[in-house]
Amino acid sequence: xxxxxxxxxxxxxxxxxxxxxxxxxxxxxxxxxxxxxxxxxxxxxxxxxxxxxxxxxxxxxxxxxxxxxxxxxxxxxxxxxxxxxxxxxxxxxxxxxxxxxxxxxxxxxxxxxxxxxxxxxxxxxxxxxxxxxxxxxxxxxxxxxxxxxxxxxxxxxxxxxxxxxxxxxxxxxxxxxxxxxxxxxxxxxxxxxxxxxxxxxxxxxxxxxxxxxxxxxxxxxx
Numbered sequence: 147x148x149x150x151x152x153x154x155x156x157x158x159x160x161x162x163x164x165x166x167x168x169x170x171x172x173x174x175x176x177x178x179x180x181x182x183x184x185x186x187x188x189x190x191x192x193x194x195x196x197x198x199x200x201x202x203x204x205x206x207x208x209x210x211x212x213x214x215x216x217x218x219x220x221x222x223x224x225x226x227x228x229x230x231x232x233x234x235x236x237x238x239x240x241x242x243x244x245x246x247x248x249x250x251x252x253x254x255x256x257x258x259x260x261x262x263x264x265x266x267x268x269x270x271x272x273x274x275x276x277x278x279x280x281x282x283x284x285x286x287x288x289x290x291x292x293x294x295x296x297x298x299x300x301x302x303x304x305x306x307x308x309x310x311x312x313x314x315x316x317x318x319x320x321x322x323x324x325x326x327x328x329x330x331x332x333x334x335x336x337x338x339x340x341x342x343x344x345x346x347x348x349x350x351x352x353x354x355x356x357x358x359x360x361x362x363x364x365x366x367x368x
Contacts, residue, residue, distance in 0.1 A: 198231025243295025
């Protein structure tokens, strides 16, 4: 109970402070966010990762971070920093949900359709379902982390799978943002968008293909 109360107090205080201090406006203002990170020198790397973790844990808007990362540092460094921050953030959320605020989350999310779908998906398909929902954002990433914390999945497995499955999108968003900055909306950008779309669509099919192959293997063994 003490852990739950402490978590709730900190969570509420951080959310209120984020709104009062203008952090939420910063996270949704592209130019302001870009200027902050670019004007911070080497500290910009740490600020970027910290913001990625912060938005994940406290369910704040962080959609612009991958784009800003790509524009500030290019597709490779921006993508790497994005996936590092996102992985740490979702892992922290998972640990909080599993070991700190589990009872509260069960009470608040246990009857929600999102949790029920995730719980059923993990029960029926195991890690394949996590791979699918990371590659295809059926549910918001931040909410997924807390919901998966209520399943039997281990922290290590959740972290590794989240890292690997979030990596393609993080690098693609950062790379495309860098391309737009340098070349504008060109024929090459259109080609890159097409390739990225095909790549993400192909990756999203891997869990289903893996599941089918596993079923075929089990039937063959019988």
